[in-house]
Amino acid sequence: MATGYYIRLYDKTSCGGFVLEATSGMGLHGIDQSREGDAVRCGVDGKTYRIRGGISHMTSDGIRLAGTLDSVSGCPCKARLEPSLFCATYENEDSPAAFAARPFSAAGYRQGATAAATPKPLNASLTADARMEQDLEEEEEEVEQEQLITLRLGVFFDGTGNNQANSETVAGCMASDVGLENEAEDIQKFCAEFGYGIDGSAPDNSFGNDTSNVARLYDLYKDHSDVSINPDAEEAALKVYLEGIGTVSGGEDDLWGQATGRGKNGVVARVEQSSALIVERLLRLKKINPIVIIRRLEIDVFGFSRGAAAARHFANDVRKGAESLLAKALPTSDSIFVEGFGWRVQHDVHLNFIGLFDTVPAIVTPFMLDFSPGNDRNGGLNLGLPTGAARKVVQLVARDEHRLNFALIRTENDIVLPGSHSDIGGGYRPHMRERLLVAKPASSQERKTTRNQQSLAYSQSIQSVGPLVRRLIDQGLEVEIHCRSEDEERTRENQIPLYKQVHVLTTLDREVDGDLSKIYLRVMRELGLRYSVPFKDIPQIASLALPSELEPIAEKLKAYAFGHVAALSLSTDEEALLLRRYIHLSASWNAVKERNRTSITPMFINRPTDDYQRIIHGNR
Template sequence: MSGAVSSARFTLQIPAVRNDFKVLAFEGSEAVSTLYAIKVKLVCEVHDFDMEPLLGQPAFLRFGLDGEGIHGCIEDVQAGESGKRLSHYGLTLVPVLHYLQFSRDQQIFQNQTVPQIITQVLKRHGILADAFRFHVQTLPPRAYCTQYGESDFEFIQRLCAEDGITWHHQHSVERHLLVFTDDTVFLPTLHATTYRQDSAMVAEHPVVHRFSWHARTRTSRVTRRDYDLKRPHLLLESRFVADFTPGLEDYRYPLAMENEKRGKQLARQALERHRADYETAEGQSNQPTLRCSHLFELTEHPRKQCNGLWQLLEVTHTGRQPQVLEEHATHETASADGFTQGYRNSFRAIPAEVVFRPPLSARRPPLVSQTARVTGPKGEEIYCDEFGRVKIEFHWDRAELNSERSSCWVRVSSNWAGNGFGAMTLPRVGMEVVVTFLEGDPDQPLITGCVINKLTPAPYRLPEHKTRTVLRSRSSPDTGGYNELTLEDRAGQELVYLRAQRDMELQILHDSRLEVGRDRRESIQGSSQTSVGKVIAVEAGQHVQIKAGANVVLDAGASITLKAGGHHIVIDEGGIFSSTEIVMGGEVSRDESAKRFASQATGNPAARQTNASQPSPEESELEEEEEEVELEDETPAGITLRIGVFFDGTGNNKANSETVAACYAPDANLAEAAEEIQKHCAAHGYDGNGNSPDNSYGNDVSNIVRLHELYTDHAFEVLPEKTKQASLRVYIEGIGTTADGGDSLYTQATGRGETGVLARVEQSPEKIMEQIRSLIDSNPNALIEKIEFDIFGFSRGAAAARHFANEVLKGKRSILAKALPAGSPSLSSSFDWDPQSCIGINFIGLFDTVAAITNPWLLDFTGANSRNPGLDLKLPEGCASKVVHLVARDEYRENFALNSLGEIDLVLPGAHSDLGGGYLPRAREKLLLSSPVTSTISRSHEATRSAAYVAAEKEAFAWYTKGVIEDDAPGNQLRVALWETPVIQRLERGRSTPDPQKRVYAAAMIERPVHGELSLVYLRIMRELGVRHGVPFEAIDKNDSKLSLPEELIPIHTKLEAYALGNSSVEGLTIKERALLRSRYIHLSAHWNAAKDFNSSDISIVFINRPTKDKQRVIHPHE
């Protein structure tokens, strides 16, 4: 295109540097909330112009007739080729904000708004108030905002996105102004531009010559939820809905919302963000005034809906000025589309009334934990608020305030916190604490513990006193005093030491009992006073000695009786009475009163005995209380019932595998077996030559079955008296299988039907009820007070397990509640299926989830997609105390897409059933490792000379280099498999082709023995993870040969288990150990063996175990 606009001269003005540059061409893009970069090609008569001093200099590229252009700072200069007169140079114009990408900081901002925070960051880089402007509504200040692990630019970008603020630049000859805005009313409006369809005609003024409109499906509903510790019972949830179909929701937690109004605002902004590009337009023009974040009006478009105001999101500027070349140049200025001269742009826009919200930045890498120092006001040793929160200072915080202003209030984790009860130990100023971060967010610190250092050492010197467990406090203000509880565990010196710096009070509301095995000594410096409401009884086996330095006073309101040697003295209101004469100074006392007492005492012994046998009212009351306690103890207490539910995988069936266990055992020798065993095995597809059936009778038991057998089961046991817990185990047959019956090929292919994934979940309550009834039959007085589930699954069984877990979480609406409704005789009166109090999930253990639900009736033939209708596979955060998902690293079959659990996934070596089990202990793989390739050659030629053979041979060699075969193992083969079919002769004028042809098929093929014990490693890993989280698994029997690990797998198991338990950050397998797994234990699950009788077919569907195209597993996110 040529003409007035196209002939415009482009210039580059660099005020600080004298230059003779002429603009040859330029190109670059500017977009909303994005850094722009304009690359400029220049020519100059100076051949050795020093470009380096230009770096950082301001410059203005003018490309419009009315002075329109783009201002920026010079970055990325270059000197190019030189001609006879002109030399080529290049540079890039960027905004000042560009340089903030190269500056990183870690700092904390408190009680500041986003504009205030951004202003601080910009001013630190010399970008003063006249270089930027905010057009935003008043925003609430952020109580605590952390820049961590981000560049200054990334930090600003994130803050703007979180608060729905966009930014752009407005250009003039002198500067580029950075503008922040959150409303379209602040966007500049450009003059109208006419639409003229692209043609060979030259327009007299700038026009839009291409314009297309697009609409897309987007989220229509946003829900945000948060939690406020000051209002824990209040549901902080905000929704914002757009009236569009389909109803697609974005639900997220948490979202920092100070109040409901702010929550509503953030939910609205989130929906605006989702729907910003619901309706977009793309176009091309030669209008030089177009800039991003400007409004422009389009007119005279034949489609009426296109005429009107549009908001520019992105503009790409292109200019070419070949006339500055006055000689032949080596640089070609023409583009592929024929554009050779002038200015043009392309743009993307949305309707002006749509509020554009920038996309949220990629989430920062989660911050796991750090240590920090507790701070507070000067002179304070303990500083906290009403919630026990404290202030801290991180070691990286360069502000070094070391005061109550160092951070926000940080919550302190406790091992027990209830309504007015629990444990309380507040970190004190100066202590070093361990800080974790909720959701990995640096803005949400949480103190989980304290650590010692040189300044805050342990109460006793280590390691000398390593056997001591100590709880020692410190008087505050610090006077050197302390309270202490110490447990000394050194053998022979065991001691419990309790120290009170000042006073000690014990309050016991019922009984107190003290039993001392040897001596007891008390040393009291002051006075001792004992006050007893009823009776004091002191009994000694030999002596009771009371000694006073001055006086001993025995004071009784009624009487005092002294007994010894069969005699006694009574002192009461009537006087002193003795059972015999009192010898005083060696003479007998003649006191008549004593004699009268003696006669009364000896004359009516029965009366005294009767009185002694009558209990006092106080003693009667105590006896009644004891009887009540005994009666209460006899009342049956409720039990917590642990139920382990085990969902087996597709094609796995405990009963069917056990039926033929003798046929595939490692030591099985069918040739020598009894005739009836041979017949039994042959009837199920075992021929004695290593061949096994391709159904549930051809698999070993899976790890689901093994874990089921290890799970403690009390179904038929009488529980011990006063027991508080019982456990049951429930096995759910694998998808597509029936015990002692045939398999359903339809279900195994689709996951649907009467033995499909959903059906297994629906059948689970009946299986569970069978076990509960057995337990109650054995223990008729047992009442279930709480039910906790441990849920396990493999493959599609793992998908069923995830769906079952979500069913449990429904509580009163679940299928379980319908099978065992509240009020049933076996349930306690308080049991109501409430997920908060009556039911829960302790552990979810999954092996390689593959849902793979297909629906042939809807032409859905592949399990590789994420369409799994009816299944709820998303496990809510916190749904169980522990969730484990072991994922097969070496599985990449197209039909075995992984339904991921995100960060929970623990990826380990092996194929699908190497983790979940089911492979036979000893098997022989005979597989095509590559897709059969074909070529047509003369029948007289050897097939090994065909192109197909050469291609397959290369593939076979590639597999050899992967170490999948042991060179010295007998019977191992890695070769090219060949088969041929004749080409039907075509007739030419009644005669056949003189050179008959044949079609050669070739593929890389492997034949090797492979072992199945790798799954036993993962059995142990899953069991250990379960045990550590309270799953009632029994120990693996070391004498059970079926569960024994080969010696060569023991070190591998040790390393992988340490990795799975988090004791090691890496697998740690050596090269030799990895090679051993590849060549002997990891099955080649992905291969090109066709379904029966289809080896010469190229129809992909018959290759049911074919690998993905890039041999990378398809992974569906946890949604």
Template sequence: MNDKWSAEQTAAISDVVTRRVTARIGIFFDGTGNNRVNSQIGADCQALIEMNGGQHIKECAGRHVHPGSSYSNDLSNIARLVDLYRLQRVAENDSAGLKVYYPIYVSGAGTTSGGRDSVWPGQSFGRGTTGVICKVENAFRKLETVLKAFPHDNPDCVLEALELDIFGFSRGAASARHLANEILKQRAGMLEPILQSRKVRLSEHFSWRNGSVQLKVIGLFDTVAAIGSFRDMGNTRDASNRRVNLYLPPGCAQQVLHLVARDESRRNFALNSVLPEWPKEIVLPGAHSDIGGGYPPQMEESVLLTRPQSSLVNRDSPCEAAPCWKNAQALLSTMSRDDWIDPLDRQAFLRVQTCESKCYPCRKNLSGMKTIVAAVGMNRQVFGHLSRVSLQVMHALACDEGYLSTRCRTALNFSFLPSSKAFQPA
């Protein structure tokens, strides 16, 4: 900020301003395809459907029926953390002096609250108006709104210091790291124009030189920037994330915490590590969303356990006559149900799953044929509760670093697993 202007501004209001306040603000970037507003809309629509005997509700516009959309996802760990962050608009005195607290939530890449998801290019490449960079710009706009509202809630106060906690999941973690680098640019960054606004009241001591802006806790859930561009032919697997600054230099924050997925397939989901500069990168069991959350609490999963095989058979032949079906059935006979399925899940089963080709061969000598594809499949009930472990870990570590949660002094009361009754048939 302009130190000279700050001094003049303070002198002009010194007769009425007597109290100096520290603002601690938490900025939370949700993951790709995660949006807490849309998750709530989807949940409300599903409840309405169930209340109306499964009939479609016009107001829902079918948004709740698309698997993988932001309307069908559950709340992520970012959405749960922001609800725990302390909100205190009017300055109060604690052991460290007068303070205010604000949480700021930014929806995930590829989503718009109440609007359609941007599969291209937001979710696919992390670009466009719902991409990683634009989400950072959105965060600064929200931060500006908060800082400009401060004088209204605290008419006799000025800002002495600004402390920022930044959290993110997936591409939201990339946004969190990019925002941190914008702060580190100081006068050349996106925060400077906000601080220069005459609607933001700063004390005469507020300056970059005095360290008035500090990064406190940066909490990351499985950073995957995956930025695609024309330069790399849309490749989201490489380390090239053009324009997105992910590097967090030593000492840039009080602490950087990074929880990463041990069991994620990284071929198309490359991890952006914070090592070796920040050693608190903790590997936890699970895939990407087992770390950051967003899976439904309970759902039926249908997966293939063997590689699909295909056979060309007469169009009138049953699937069971195809060689591929017989091979899959032979493999199924060697599998033990107890090795694959939880004994409490009485609705789960193994079976041969088949499908027929919708496109028949064009060659005349094959016109009476069809293609059968078969594999051993499994249907079972799965739960999204593993992500609660990562939430607990992040919450505890952040609280150790002074993260201001409404519930730091007591453990979070989350049930990790549902009752075994959930497995019983109705």
């Protein structure tokens, strides 16, 4: 009998590589055990391969455990697997791994070990070797006919009012220095059709938003749907993009979808639409690469705002395995998936990385008398992400967001960073002008002899100014307070009115840039790379470049987000710069506007909470 040892995550190989993958929850002395087919990295070429062979009489979910007598690396070196634990052993009569190296002996790995392979009769060894050589030849012939791969799938859900196609259509109209007054008449006319004026004004719809970080990450994610992959490749990548909630590429926005998060362009609809897009991409890959067979799915999911809610709902649906929308939509043909592919979560299908920008579901259900976007009644969405839902879940959270209707849904790994909602997730134009009511409109009845500045309305308006605006005032930004009074109407009974009605509006007018979100694009990309998300480099183009004055701040923000420092410590001057130039004031008392910019109803959808503290709901 020969004594063997179990292989666990990060165990070394004889060629200098190591085991990359193991079965979650099946631990041996605190470290997960590996199985046949799990990933292993070659120490020579640095590529990823699979563990070949397993212990015939020891399985997990029908898959053989990896052991030193029965398993080797699938790399060209056919390297043996070197255990790190020697107190747990198993025994075999012979060693199917013999073709890769001499029968394993613990003495080769630690001093004083006594267990070793028991010598076998020569003819038995020859028979075993001959059988193994025959199996190898058959396996190699099979590999020539089919290419087994791990398919990496990136699914990107954009936020409410964010639409990559619509933003790109008018990209030239939202440049940081528009200068349309100097452009040809036809360009002015084109931009005007979408609501862009020569004065820098912009439409209040998806054509008025810049590309979000979700769309930018989608562009960076590798995609092989239309290429012939390398014959030696063991991985391929596909990606799909779901338009922002309430938007239609090339068409008018769906105002019902934007207001409620429901309907044919709502959160649930986007999740349901994702499966068809994935199938279409997969069939394109298969058409160009007919011998490709999928042995494993690795899924990365990203989302912003309501798109983050869709991403969470999608991830939880994937966790249903064979009952998921994706499993039911994808073809089950042997020509696509390896034999035995069973949609087993964390074996056939892995949720690898879930990257969220500021989850705000904001679901409204009028037929159930639920008119509050900020409550935790989210219309049947499954938003909780329990521990172990994916290899990594991360959410970037807006520190300076406090709108009543933009309640946050937490995760177990929230990283709170400076900025408002779209400073985190992107979508603000490169340069824009904020004209805002920064205090609740106030009105009071006063004696005609009372100065407007001494009215109760004036006092209330001053008191309702939020902390961000107060900090801007401290930095020297001027806030205008507009007072208007109307005398009581003279009547037969009131010939000499003694009272007047005082109305007060507090306004702010300033310019602000949209570069802060580019830092968080870099943060999320780097976090994804640490978990093998197949992102390309960020291109060196002006639209993605950081202003030089933001670069030192970016380094501090990244160090905090990556866990290199325990707390974010921006200087007073750095915080002042962010607030003055880059942090948008998302909360205001501006009324909802139609396309022609006339007020419709006194709906203050961007109003702040009463105490300027954001509503936060749990991870559920």
